[in-house]
Amino acid sequence: MFNESGKIMLRRSVGRLLETGLLVLAVALGVGAAAAGISLLAGIRNYSNDLLSSPEYREIVVSTHGNSEDMEDPVSQKPVRETTVLTSEDLAAARVVPEISYAYIANRRMLHFINEASVAREEEMRQNMPAPPEGEGGEPGETDPFRPLMYGSEDLAEASTDETILIVELEEARGYAVSSDFFTALGLQAKAGSLFTEEDYKNPTNDILLGADLAEMITPEGKNCEDLIGKKLLARDGYFTVTGIIDTDNTSYGDSFFSPYRDGSFGGFRMPGMDTALRFSVDDPKQLEETAFLLSDWFTSLYGEGQITVSNPRAEAEQLVARNTGIGVLILFLSLTGLFIAAVNVSNMLMSRALRMKKHVGILMALGASRKKIMVLFSGEAALITGAGSLLGALLAIPLSRTMQGALDVAGVSLLYILPGVLAAAGLTMLFSLLPIRRHTGTAPAEAMHSA
Amino acid sequence: MITLSTIGKQYDLGTVKIDALKNLSLTIDRGEYIAVMGPSGSGKSTLLHILGILDTASSGRYLLEDYDITNLPDREQARIRNKHFGFIFQSFNLFPELSALENVMLPMSYAGIAYSKRKDRAAALLEDVGLQHRMHHLPTMMSGGEQQRVAIARALSNDPDLILADEPTGNLPSDKGEEILTLLESLNQRGVTIVMVTHNDAQAERARRTIHLKDGSLLEQDSLQGGQSNLQASGEAIHV
Numbered sequence: 001m002f003n004e005s006g007k008i009m010l011r012r013s014v015g016r017l018l019e020t021g022l023l024v025l026a027v028a029l030g031v032g033a034a035a036a037g038i039s040l041l042a043g044i045r046n047y048s049n050d051l052l053s054s055p056e057y058r059e060i061v062v063s064t065h066g067n068s069e070d071m072e073d074p075v076s077q078k079p080v081r082e083t084t085v086l087t088s089e090d091l092a093a094a095r096v097v098p099e100i101s102y103a104y105i106a107n108r109r110m111l112h113f114i115n116e117a118s119v120a121r122e123e124e125m126r127q128n129m130p131a132p133p134e135g136e137g138g139e140p141g142e143t144d145p146f147r148p149l150m151y152g153s154e155d156l157a158e159a160s161t162d163e164t165i166l167i168v169e170l171e172e173a174r175g176y177a178v179s180s181d182f183f184t185a186l187g188l189q190a191k192a193g194s195l196f197t198e199e200d201y202k203n204p205t206n207d208i209l210l211g212a213d214l215a216e217m218i219t220p221e222g223k224n225c226e227d228l229i230g231k232k233l234l235a236r237d238g239y240f241t242v243t244g245i246i247d248t249d250n251t252s253y254g255d256s257f258f259s260p261y262r263d264g265s266f267g268g269f270r271m272p273g274m275d276t277a278l279r280f281s282v283d284d285p286k287q288l289e290e291t292a293f294l295l296s297d298w299f300t301s302l303y304g305e306g307q308i309t310v311s312n313p314r315a316e317a318e319q320l321v322a323r324n325t326g327i328g329v330l331i332l333f334l335s336l337t338g339l340f341i342a343a344v345n346v347s348n349m350l351m352s353r354a355l356r357m358k359k360h361v362g363i364l365m366a367l368g369a370s371r372k373k374i375m376v377l378f379s380g381e382a383a384l385i386t387g388a389g390s391l392l393g394a395l396l397a398i399p400l401s402r403t404m405q406g407a408l409d410v411a412g413v414s415l416l417y418i419l420p421g422v423l424a425a426a427g428l429t430m431l432f433s434l435l436p437i438r439r440h441t442g443t444a445p446a447e448a449m450h451s452a
Numbered sequence: 453m454i455t456l457s458t459i460g461k462q463y464d465l466g467t468v469k470i471d472a473l474k475n476l477s478l479t480i481d482r483g484e485y486i487a488v489m490g491p492s493g494s495g496k497s498t499l500l501h502i503l504g505i506l507d508t509a510s511s512g513r514y515l516l517e518d519y520d521i522t523n524l525p526d527r528e529q530a531r532i533r534n535k536h537f538g539f540i541f542q543s544f545n546l547f548p549e550l551s552a553l554e555n556v557m558l559p560m561s562y563a564g565i566a567y568s569k570r571k572d573r574a575a576a577l578l579e580d581v582g583l584q585h586r587m588h589h590l591p592t593m594m595s596g597g598e599q600q601r602v603a604i605a606r607a608l609s610n611d612p613d614l615i616l617a618d619e620p621t622g623n624l625p626s627d628k629g630e631e632i633l634t635l636l637e638s639l640n641q642r643g644v645t646i647v648m649v650t651h652n653d654a655q656a657e658r659a660r661r662t663i664h665l666k667d668g669s670l671l672e673q674d675s676l677q678g679g680q681s682n683l684q685a686s687g688e689a690i691h692v
Contacts, residue, residue: 003567004550004558011549363545366506368534368562368610370527445533446498446507449545 005364005373009381012357020385023349027389030342031425032396037335038421039401040408041328046417047410048321052285054251055186057314059281060292062086062093062299064308084307086276087263088179090299093280097294099287100280102185105261106176107276111208112236113168119156159234166231168218175208175257182258185281186251193229193244200243200260207243208233213254215245288312324408331404339425343432346389350382351436358440362448371441378440382433390426394418453613453645454480454503459512461498461668472498474668475512480647482613485640487656488649490665496649497618499665503647504537504616505529534562538607538615542622544599546591552578552602553587559609570609577605581635597628604635608644615639617648621655633658 002010013020051057064084094103112118159165176182180201183189191212200207210218215225218233225245232239240259248254263276282291292312299308354361361374369377397418461473473495480486480503488496501507502514505521514522521532538559539545546555553574560570578587581601591599600620607615617636621629633655640646640660648659656662664671 003561004547004554005561007554008547008549015549359545360547362506363541363547364558365530366504366533366539366545367559367606368530370530372527373530373562444507446501449506449541 005369005377006380008360009377012353013381013384016353019349019353023346023385024389024392026342026346026349027386027426027429028392028396030339030346030429031390031393031422032400033335034332034339034425034428035393035397035418035421036400036404037328037332038424039397039415039417040404040410041325041332042417042420043401043405044321044324044328044408044410048324051317052314052321055281056252057317058283058285058288059185059279059313060288060295061277061279061311061313062090062295062308063277063311084303086278086308088261088276089263090276090278090302091179091181093278093295093298093302096298097280097291099282099284099291101283102181102281104181104185104279104281105179105276106182106279107178107261109175109177109259111173111175111233111240111257113170113172114156114159114234114236115167115169116153116156117169118171119153123153156234162232164230164232165239166218166220166228166233168233168235170218173214173257174255175259176253177259177261179261183246185279186253188246188248188251188253190244191247192226193242195244195246196258196260201262205260206238206240207260208240209244209246209258210242211246211248211254211256211258213248214257215242217255285314288314324410327408339428343429346385346429347432347436350378350385350433351440353381354378354436354440358443358448359450361441362443362445362450365445366449374441375437378437379434382430382437386426386430386433389429390422393425394422397421453482453517454478455513455515456502457513457515459502459509459514461495461502461507462510471668473502473509476668476670477512478663478670480614480645482645483640483643485637485646485658485660486648487659487662488647488665489651489653489656489662490671493667494665495668496665498668500616500618500647500649503614504539505533506539530562534559535610536613538610538612540600540603540607540615540617540620542619544591544596544603544623546599546602546606548591551588551590552583552594552598552605555591555602556606556609559606563610574605574609577608578602580608581605595628596624597631600624600628600632601635604632604639608639612644614645614647617646619649619651621650621652629655 064086088105091103091105094100156167160167180196180198183195189195190209193209195209196207210228212225215228219225219228228242228245231242233242240257246253246258248256261276280291280295282288289312292310296308296310299310364374364377365371398415401415401418456476456478458475458477459473460471460475463470463472476495476499478499488499490496498507502509505514505524509522512522513520516532516536521529524532546552547558550558553571556574556577557570560573565573575584575587578584581604583598583601583605586594586598586602591602594602600623604620607617615636620636621632624632636646636648637658646659648655650656
């Protein structure tokens with residue numbers, strides 16, 4: 001594998017194991033830190049691009065004060081009158097702003113499934129509840145009308161015998177009550193079954209659509225997701241019939257369900273759980289600010305000053321992206337500084353090794369080695385050290401990168417970003433290693449042989 | 453075989469310039485055995501380095517078989533060193549990481565000889581110098597005399613036209629030195645040209661020609677065949 005001159009270098013490296021080990025470690029630390037830094041910044045950029053290109057960040061959210069408090073996206077709080085309620089009719093505001101492409105509602109909701117575990121929990125709760133005071137309520141054993149609705153194991157057993165009913169083992173599922181434009185605005189399509197029809201939005205039905213991941217989770221063993229179509233899911237609010245499964249690849253809706261939105265306002269009074277956030281999406285994010293301004297004007301003229309909150313989630317996301325990018329750049333700068341220091345030290349150590357070998361270089365040249373061959377020989381040694389260090393550095397970079405990405409909440413970014421980081425850092429280290437070697441091989445053989 | 457014409461070598465030490473060789477002219481024929489003598493600093497080693505293209509002359513002309521090699525590119529110089537010259541040093545200059553066999557194989561690897569061929573040839577050469585039982589030993593496990601015999605085998609590995617020996621017995625006890633000289637003489641008898649730097653008059657007398665250097669100039673040459681000492685002015689070509 002190695003010729004005689006290669007054996008000299010290899011045996012020297014092995015003979016100076018501590019020194020070689022320190023060199024490899026220095027390269028590993030430098031490369032590891034730099035690769036993690038590069039990977040982090042690349043990850044942040046990728047994550048930010050994905051985040052900002054998602055449809056949710058090309059929309060303006062209009063909500064009442066009470067509703068905005070429930071939202072994850074921070075918005076400025078304004079005093080509101082408690083009776084203001086937004087309904088699907090308010091989506092008509094889209095006509096005021098030509099830039100708006102879609103207007104829809106996506107209210108969060110939950111489904112609490114009934115299954116053996118939930119029934120056991122409820123029965124335990126029932127037993128632990130205090131008995132009604134004497135003289136109040138009905139006869140012993142009679143159901144207390146103020147207690148929450150309970151489901152017994154008999155009910156569950158009865159449901160289990162019905163082939164059209166699917167008992168879901170999950171405790172609960174998160175989902176959205178959506179208006180008709182929701183699926184179009186987000187580009188979501190049914191991979192099985194069908195989307196809601198206009199009739200579904202108008203008439204009260206208990207039809208639901210499932211995100212692909214949720215469908216996968218609740219599909220019984222040995223069955224396909226498509227087999228869920230037409231099945232009824234037993235939940236506290238009743239039975240929900242699955243009419244379709246949504247293709248949710250590359251979205252955050254995989255584990256969600258969707259039901260048709262219906263206005264819940266009653267006589268113009270704000271009712272708990274009936275409040276609604278309206279979403280107006282535009283094609284070009286640059287138009288968001290102006291759209292927000294126009295919508296704010298519109299709703300202020302409609303409901304009065306301070307009744308409605310108009311928020312731009314993209315602005316908050318952009319602030320988050322800017323903060324993360326800043327931190328990423330700082331970490332990259334620090335890690336590159338570490339790499340530079342490591343590379344300079346490696347360069348010095350290799351220079352020292354090369355100086356100690358100067359006489360031997362002269363002898364090799366006397367025996368017929370050209371400068372190019374000597375260069376290749378030393379480069380081989382530098383490449384071996386850089387290669388081993390980079391491999392170790394890549395292994396260090398993986399947990400380091402994960403930790404940093406976790407700290408900045410950009411986890412889930414592909415670790416493949418470490419690879420270009422390792423290559424770039426290894427290239428820099430190699431360059432620093434070759435500089436002293438190049439200088440070293442410029443000496444005449446006679447002069448080199450006279451070195452100690 | 454070799455013609456040096458008005459070769460000069462100057463070392464620039466910043467404020468001081470030292471003339472290690474001054475207008476030296478010399479001709480070496482194939483099959484010669486030349487001893488180079490002179491006091492320390494007279495330019496003996498510099499002459500040897502110029503002859504072996506281990507250093508380049510500051511002025512003058514170097515012809516090898518009528519081929520001007522004064523200013524060749526590095527790659528060509530390396531090829532000529534590898535193919536035409538064999539070096540024997542006072543401190544042996546073997547690689548401690550390599551066995552005797554591998555040390556002898558080393559110059560052949562630069563000549564592009566296949567592993568099995570260079571291994572066979574290295575083994576044969578070590579056998580020639582009486583070290584067949586030490587082939588796989590590291591230099592550190594060998595005596596000075598044995599190490600120098602490995603160095604001689606290494607110098608012969610590419611069947612060179614000229615052996616350049618820089619005080620080859622300088623680090624050896626007299627009996628071992630005698631063995632090395634006998635070996636060199638036998639090589640010369642087989643047709644190998646030898647140029648040997650030495651301080652030892654007795655060793656120089658065993659050469660066919662002796663060159664005396666002083667202050668970088670060729671002072672005189674003695675020819676065994678002529679049985680007389682010819683004083684030459686520096687700058688004149690000498691051919692015996």
